Amino acid sequence: MREYELIIIGGGSAGLAATMGAYENGLKDILLIEREPELGGILLQCIHNGFGLHMFDEELAGPTYAERWINKVLETDVEIKLNTAVLSINNDLTLEYSNEDEGYRIVKAKSIVLAMGCRERSRGAIAIPGYRPAGVLTAGTAQKYVNILGNEIGKKVFILGSGDIGLIMARRMRLEGAEVVGVAEIMPYSNGLPRNVKQCLDDYNIPLYLSHTVTFIDGHDRVNSITISKVDDNLNPLKGTEKILEVDTLLLSVGLIPENDLSEMAGIELEMKTNGPIVDDKFETSIPGIFACGNVLHVHDLVDYVSKEALNAGKSAAEYVLKKSSKYEYITVTHDNNLVYILPNKIINENENNVELMYRVKTPMKKATINLICDGMIVRSIKKANLTPSIMGKIMVAKKLLKGTELIVNIKEEIL
Amino acid sequence: MYDYIIIGAGINGSFMAHELSKYNLNVMVIEKGPDVATGATIANSAIIHAGHDPKPGTLKAKLNVEGNSMYPKICKDLDADFKHTSAFVTATSMEESPSIDMLYKQAKGRNIPCEILDKGQAKALEPNLSDNTVKVLNLPSTGIITPWEVAYNLMEEAIINGVELSLNIKVLGIISRPKTCYVDKSQSMGRLGYEIITNKGTFKTANIINAAGVYADEIYNMLKPKESFSITGRKGEYYILDKLANPLVNRVIYPIPSSKGKGVLVVPTVHGNTLLGPSSDFIDDKGGNFTDTETLKYVKAQVNRTVKNIPFNKVIKTYAGLRPTGNTGDFIISESDEFQGFINVAAIESPGLASAPAITKYVLNTIIEKQVILKPKKQYINRTKLPILNRMSLEEKIKLWNKEPKYGNIICRCESISEGEILDAIRRPLGATTVDGIKRRVRPGSGRCQGGFCQPEIINILARELNKPVEEIALFNKDSNIITKGEIN
């Protein structure tokens, strides 16, 4: 059975950077597996710009950013398998893949990096009531039809969800000649960047219905109308506020879910709050030698941070294979209810090096203080401004500040 | 001139077509939808009930028990899934406890294997049963199937053996004629014949089998009979849960039944999903298979009474189906007194699915054998089994791939389905022509991404195989195209 030093599952932003992280740190026998016909992942369909500000100091289109990384990888001699699906991973680091050229194969690895990305939450998962006609698509799937395949998927569109994907698709559909009737957002604030609200909605006079959701989809064959309703403070639809809009298309931008069915198959422990694997600050999961990075670990907003994280994960995989890890002592990381999650879940206890904590707040906070508490004492206090759930926060901490076996992170909003 | 025209290609129409295909008869099936199985057959609980709860003396009771015993062999012969999951009827209060005893007695009286379990015994087998569980009736003869799979395989075999299937045909009227109007090709003697007027022409037949689901009364009433029946849609709404690392339940879990029906259930599916439902509400609009917030809330509340730890964050879909509920309280299976040769197979609500093979047997034995002389065909061709790769060993998969490399190209990642299997689903005699047709034959679109990743590929494959532009590929019904224009400028 062929054994690789490292197998990377997924050739998108995370997989590409993880490849470089591992390669540049000494691993050469690397296999990169990608199920699409090309490398690049979701970036290939993100034709808008805004990528690369941190990594390259430029605002690139998604495919351009991807090509930079693809070219780096192609300059190495790592083995790349395209059009190849991984069917299972086992806890002994064997995995089964298949493609048209080779059929079904089992291979082994000394280390694995999970970089499978995420999937979109579907209509069914949020149980939008109504009929089940054609014309209901998740925004990312619509983006694939329009940007990769060049298909038109509707003429009169409504979008549920004001996250960046929904906003970007509102503009895209408008530019391709569709009438975009509106965007509904269940929260009282938009989930996307203010720049996108401006340049995707305001610029085109597309109304944004905050505190609204879709409560009925009508149409036996194709969508012929949707009903939107205002919601109360508990996000429940308010009777009597229904508005029927005649549209033929409903796009959904209602959340992304890390794609961990392979991880679960291998027996990797997942974190409920991220839907991704539990990891330490080397991005190692609960199975030694298996690392995770990118959207499969937690959903990111900036691809630059995905690349940075993945470079680290690749580096960790290389260190694992070449040095064979020693037994570590860990500091567990927990947080209060104001944070949705914090990563990593545990930190290797050592006196040197830094650790970058990544978190998301539950509700927007204009001004807040984040406290890092060890052994009942605040070891560091950081003031933050303009925190919002849709933007991942990061804190770099020197490990020598951390004491004991537990780090508690809490956040207090400053009431102005 | 046909000997039999079957109106409706649901589970009963399919069983009837399959049975009649064994004999030298001219048979056609007319279906208004775009595929076999479009009504209640694709929107039910998929359970082959033991037969413990239908009222004594009804056809429901008799045919359910009989159907339950027929399914394992039928599924084996058709290469369709059948799983003897067993079922628990659970009492979650002391007041409900006597119902368990009553159902036990009733089951015993029908020779249905059954036993009573106490809370401890039941929870040892099903740890997620509600902590309020007081007493449980175990029904090991209960099974689960994929209803449309059985319908497809039955109808396909019928087609291979000469039955004609006409889809997208709506019956507009039926006229009865004395037999002497027609050139005698049928073996029936001195009886009425029929003309079925449809949107695609008129068809002549000696006999009609009305298996038209919720519309069966409207079909029969086209003849303006002096005595008739009525069918009302009774809606049931469901949640589907994703496959779980640890199954929620292994058995079908029933609450105590009520006048509304069997109640809201927790049901494992053959593919590893879990169904939660159905509700039960009469509805005027026979096309009204939409879900609504209130009812879905009700379903949630009800299942929480019998089972705990239900992971609602793992819901991947909701759907609704309409049961064809008749006004007599039982199945309506009989030849019309007024219109000879017109056979109603109507009001087949629960336990319709479980009873279906027995219904066909009953129609054959009590009606058809009296109408015609049945001459079995000398040669019967069985349908070709199709491979399902995610159930095969590595060696078997490699062997298949060697014959056809497209079995190695995975299209649906959630369910591990290859292009080869999708092509089989299109190229088989009862091939898929729609996106949902593919979904129901081979799974892409049923998984956790609900087609988010694979749907564009599926459309392209269908367009290529059927030689149609992508904008003509439908989700299911005729005007349900997904792509509105194949190529933007």
Added chain:
Amino acid sequence: MKTELTCILCPNSCNLIIEHDDKDIISISGNMCDRGITYATEEIKNPMRMVTSTVSVLGSDNKRLPVILTKEIPKSMIFEVMKEIKKTKTTAPINQGDILISNILNTGSDLVASRSISSNR
């Protein structure tokens, strides 16, 4: 007249209130820094925007080529620019950065390929 804008230059997202007439800006308030003034002035007098889209490709398994402008163009010209883009087709192979339309509609901006596409994979 009064226009309200959310400044997008930094996470403060200041709510800017601009008093202006058809030609000139009379006053700007709500900004926490000077960059906000520049932003508000531009947005009122001459808002500029980036446009990205795709064009049809022949000779490759890739059906569409993502394209981008080299410079922002006036917001008022977005749909005109889109019309020009939609008239454009191209053939593989293409290199990232290749110019498809030079100085589109005299804006000083070129339309270029966002990625490379090779001929029939």
